[in-house]
Amino acid sequence: MDVLQMCRPFHIPMSVPYLLRHARKHAFNGGRSACIAGLAHTASNSELHSLQHARKRQGQRRDKAHFRMAAANSTGETSGKVFFFDIDNCLYPKSTGIYREMGRKIHAYFKRLGFPDEEATELHHRYYRTYGLALRGLVKHHDVDPMAYDREVDQALPLEQFLKPDPELRTMLETMQGVKKWAFTNAYEVHAGRVLKALGIEDQFAGLTFCDYATPNFPCKPEEVYYEQVMQAAGVTDPSKCYLVDDAAANIDMAKKLGWTAVHVADDVSAEPKHGDFQISHIHELQEVLPEFWPDGNVN
Template identity: 50%
Template structure:
């Protein structure tokens, strides 16, 4: 689920999702991942259409295809991770960004902590942060612990509640959060997380469960959620977070 619990710290936390947030969906990583997950569903003995339908259904119902696989099929989630996330040629698909690193450097660390909150397993999350040259800018990491039976993930309330415990923060209004999945953002908002932002790259598409879906579907949820198309916009949305 996470790194060891943090020591008592009264600073608010800025939570960043990782995939399709710290890098653009134009990298096509989600499509490459979708192909690998589809191939994994085929190993269940399904034909193409049935595999696509089940993949899509699990992704829609649980927020993570693997969540459905572990609930309804006898699969090894670590094996799944190795064959799907672990086989991605990430070093050829994403690269460090000076502007992104500067955005993190400009966060006022005297007033705020910075954590990552991801549905990926730890190995994938750490790999992405290392490639993006952001490892030293992340104070803590909360991830889906595939090694745990009945693990939880975004947008399940239990995932956010465990995140607060791990980060040793009792007041959810002290949480800032950005994610490319609007359902994940809405779930955090409904749990009282203070300043939630939807990262929405208009027009980009992702393949989930063998079906094309518009990323960050604006049909989901509430007009109260602030949207940005570029992470640089956080400087205006969350001005208090950055050094003056």
């Protein structure tokens, strides 16, 4: 991709090669965005300065979600319904080991900041409970560079050791009908894209909404504003047409508060209190609780 594309907010096809996607820089002007696909080192110093300045100005804006669009394999997207899919610990189970490895890397990051073991563990969990992401607490209270954190934690995960293509998941997504599929994550886009590619489903979503760690005060689930942003990005205004599958109870609770239909991928489906409209133990069970989205289901 070697052209500038003006868009609001920016859209980048999910089929663009990973290197170009990751090298992209954003520039905002009057609510419009200049989406530049190319290698960062090709920009002049003055251009980079302008981009950095624009990023700082845009940092205070929280009315637009960061997402990229794609032509997804889907059938019958005529109902106006949108199904939002969380990614980590949702499209793959915690048992893969990524959850544990991520926890180790986050803990190690806290320790590199000078915190002893016990305090690092306490802060990690407190920030996750309070802000939805440990990173949000690190940025807010410890002036951590979120992009450096992402490189040292999320991007350092050897995903190829934990994930492989999931043909059953791919078939489930391919055969969904009457709904737009949209990936909705608290991760940065690099990690999100790596996971979707590793699972072999990167072409199955009409778009991806991610946390832009480069933006100061970026929103994330379960903040209401982030749900409003993803609805706008996906082009849906009626909450009753929104569906979410997610492993985090707090994210499910917010979806329900907003009037969405929510499916909780729970560690224990029998545990109380229950969250959401349905509880499943694995993403493969989604068809069992919402069969109307598959050809053999009972379409309402």
